[in-house]
Amino acid sequence: EAPTEAPTQAPTEEPTTADPKTITISDDVNIEGYQVSTTLGGSRVVGSVEPTIDGKNVTKWGFVYAVDTIDGNSLGVTDADMYVGSTNKYVVSLDSTPAGTSNTVLGNSTTATYFVRTTLFSTNTAREFTTEYKVRAYAVLSDGSYVYSKAYTYSVYKICDQLYQSKKMNTSTAHDYLYNNILKVVDPSYKEVDYNWSNIVVK
Numbered sequence: 001e002a003p004t005e006a007p008t009q010a011p012t013e014e015p016t017t018a019d020p021k022t023i024t025i026s027d028d029v030n031i032e033g034y035q036v037s038t039t040l041g042g043s044r045v046v047g048s049v050e051p052t053i054d055g056k057n058v059t060k061w062g063f064v065y066a067v068d069t070i071d072g073n074s075l076g077v078t079d080a081d082m083y084v085g086s087t088n089k090y091v092v093s094l095d096s097t098p099a100g101t102s103n104t105v106l107g108n109s110t111t112a113t114y115f116v117r118t119t120l121f122s123t124n125t126a127r128e129f130t131t132e133y134k135v136r137a138y139a140v141l142s143d144g145s146y147v148y149s150k151a152y153t154y155s156v157y158k159i160c161d162q163l164y165q166s167k168k169m170n171t172s173t174a175h176d177y178l179y180n181n182i183l184k185v186v187d188p189s190y191k192e193v194d195y196n197w198s199n200i201v202v203k
Contacts, residue, residue, distance in 0.1 A: 023083050026147040028053045029061070029139045032107040032114065034159045038169070038177040042120035043156050047096075047137035047149070048112040056141040062095040063117055068153055069132040079151040082136050093138070121156070126186045129156040157186050167196040 028050035035044040049061045066077040067090045081088040094117060102114040121128060136151040160178045162168075169175040172195040183190045 024147045029137050029149040031149050031152050038174040042118045044116050044118040045135050046106050046116050048107050048114045049139045050112050058139045061139045064093045064136050066091040066134040068134045082151045129186050
């Protein structure tokens with residue numbers, strides 16, 4: 001798309017540009033991975049945060065989301081746009097709530113707080129399942145500063161493909177849900193994989 005033509009009238013003063021936002025990445029804030037809820041019909045991002053970072057207490061945490069690509073067309077969101085308070089219209093920040101806090105250790109750290117946010121499917125179409133999102137976790141420290149995880153890109157289809165091929169769903173019904181409700185919707189020629197029944201033998 002061609003840039004719009006510059007105004008012919010010169011501005012009376014030099015325009016000022018804001019300093020680029022500094023995004024501080026910390027190994028103590030992480031995206032642990034993704035889940036699919038066949039009961040709710042949605043995808044879930046799992047994050048983690050340590051109780052103290054750089055000697056400061058963590059007071060709250062959450063996720064920064066962005067819509068990255070729709071129908072294969074990039075919306076131009078960069079990792080530099082992925083911060084709390086971003087002015088990019090495709091970026092949103094959401095504080096985690098007590099309801100999103102997990103009592104289960106979902107990663108390697110036994111000291112971290114694990115938190116999740118579930119996004120429900122709305123249209124159940126190939127377009128929805130192949131839309132790519134960016135996500136990073138953030139933590140607010142006691143001095144009001146923010147630290148972030150690295151940013152990652154995901155789509156519902158890619159999550160489901162990995163879960164399905166690795167036979168990671170905990171029931172045959174959930175395994176079949178991925179195939180019938182998501183994978184085959186995106187790719188009608190997607191090859192069915194038998195559920196691994198050997199994992200659930202009652203002795």
